[in-house]
Amino acid sequence: MKFIRVNKEGNIKNSIVFEEKLYFLEDIYKKEIELIEFIKIFDLNELFNQIKKIEAYSLSDYTILSPIEEPIRNVICLGKNYLDHVNECATGGIDKDLGRPREPIFFTKMINRFVNPYENIDLNEEVTKSLDYEGELAVIIGKEGKNIREEDVKDYIFGYTILNDSSARDLQQKHSQWFKGKSLDNTCSLGPVILLKDETSYPPKLDIKTYVNNELRQSSNTGNFIFSIDYAISQLSQGTTLKVGDIIATGTPKGVGMGFTPPKFLKKDDILKIEVEKIGALINKIN
Numbered sequence: 001m002k003f004i005r006v007n008k009e010g011n012i013k014n015s016i017v018f019e020e021k022l023y024f025l026e027d028i029y030k031k032e033i034e035l036i037e038f039i040k041i042f043d044l045n046e047l048f049n050q051i052k053k054i055e056a057y058s059l060s061d062y063t064i065l066s067p068i069e070e071p072i073r074n075v076i077c078l079g080k081n082y083l084d085h086v087n088e089c090a091t092g093g094i095d096k097d098l099g100r101p102r103e104p105i106f107f108t109k110m111i112n113r114f115v116n117p118y119e120n121i122d123l124n125e126e127v128t129k130s131l132d133y134e135g136e137l138a139v140i141i142g143k144e145g146k147n148i149r150e151e152d153v154k155d156y157i158f159g160y161t162i163l164n165d166s167s168a169r170d171l172q173q174k175h176s177q178w179f180k181g182k183s184l185d186n187t188c189s190l191g192p193v194i195l196l197k198d199e200t201s202y203p204p205k206l207d208i209k210t211y212v213n214n215e216l217r218q219s220s221n222t223g224n225f226i227f228s229i230d231y232a233i234s235q236l237s238q239g240t241t242l243k244v245g246d247i248i249a250t251g252t253p254k255g256v257g258m259g260f261t262p263p264k265f266l267k268k269d270d271i272l273k274i275e276v277e278k279i280g281a282l283i284n285k286i287n
Contacts (some may be wrong), residue, residue: 002193002279003035003159004064005069012210013062015036016047017193021056026053035068036245037141039158044198066190067161068140072245074108075138075188076236077165079178081105081226081251088259104232109165109182109249115189117280120287121166122186123268128168130265131187131286133275134252135210135223136260138163139229140194141246148237150230154202156242159194159231162276163249164284169258169265190247192280199278203229206277210255213271218255222276225250226240 002017014025014033025033029250030042030052044225080086080101115121123131166188171181180253200206205223209216227235257264266272266286 001044001196001199003038003067003139003196004193005065005067006059007065008062012065016051017059018051020059022059022062023051023054023056036072039140039244042142042158043284044196064192065117067113067192067194067248068190068245071111072243073249074110075163075247075249076249077107077109077182077226077249078232079105079107081232082220082224082253084220084224084254085252085256085259088254088256100226104235106236107178107182109188111181111183111188112185114191115164115186115284117189117192117282117284119189119284121164121189121266121272121284122184123266123286124168124184125186126282128170128181128184130169130258130263131184132167132169132257133210133212133217133267133272133274133278134165134167134256135208135218136163136165136249136252137204137206137208137276138190139233139248139250141242141244141248142197142252144241144243146237146241147226147239148242150234153230153233154197156233157197157245159196160200160204160206160276160279161191161194162274162279162282163247164189164271164272164274164282165249165252167256169263189282189284190272191282195279206279208253208276211273217257217264218253220249220253221247224253
């Protein structure tokens with residue numbers, strides 16, 4: 001089962017996809033309901049019972065939007081969480097630290113709005129000459145928590161989606177930190193759905209791939225994290241409250257544009273495709 005937002009002629013519906021059929025949350029709950037409220041009242045057994053009683057729709061009749069239009073807070077990102085990407089960061093000049101980080105590296109990414117799964121990404125040529133891609137699995141928090149134990153982290157997860165942690169490499173170097181280069185408007189795509197956590201094994205071991213113009217650039221599996229989801233989220237929550245709907249990007253594998261010689265940054269009219277097993281794909285043209 002997956003959470004999805006769809007649009008038809010300006011009528012946006014928060015919905016569930018089950019067995020390739022679309023069900024509207026407002027039909028299930030008899031009122032319009034937003035994602036945060038849905039997460040808080042979510043009961044899988046009750047949901048199964050309710051969808052048997054309501055009309056199903058064809059997903060092909062609707063445009064798929066990002067499952068979250070705007071984050072409730074900055075996206076929380078985990079940096080350098082695949083060992084092969086650690087080494088290409090040094091090669092690309094972002095930093096010179098080689099080897100496995102001792103502890104998770106956290107930073108945030110400011111988002112004005114998420115780019116929809118099949119919408120254009122802005123190249124932002126007026127401020128950057130080196131816009132890069134980073135395909136990542138993102139975790140959606142499903143329960144507020146602080147000082148969460150590693151063994152309890154799964155209870156605080158709602159589901160998973162795909163996030164493009166776009167990065168302006170020249171701005172990262174210019175400002176000696178990552179925030180500005182990670183926060184350009186209309187560069188971060190999200191979706192196409194939120195896969196509910198029980199729809200895959202835990203911890204999730206999902207293939208992740210990124211293509212640019214059909215050229216395979218990134219290929220790995222989320223089982224290759226340096227820091228597990230349990231450890232990273234537990235550490236993040238120590239002294240810090242995580243809220244329902246928080247988005248945590250789990251890091252990107254080797255194959256980003258800056259890691260090639262010469263670098264392969266995004267260009268106008270490139271087609272960027274990021275796919276994660278069981279979730280689907282983001283397919284965005286660079287504009």
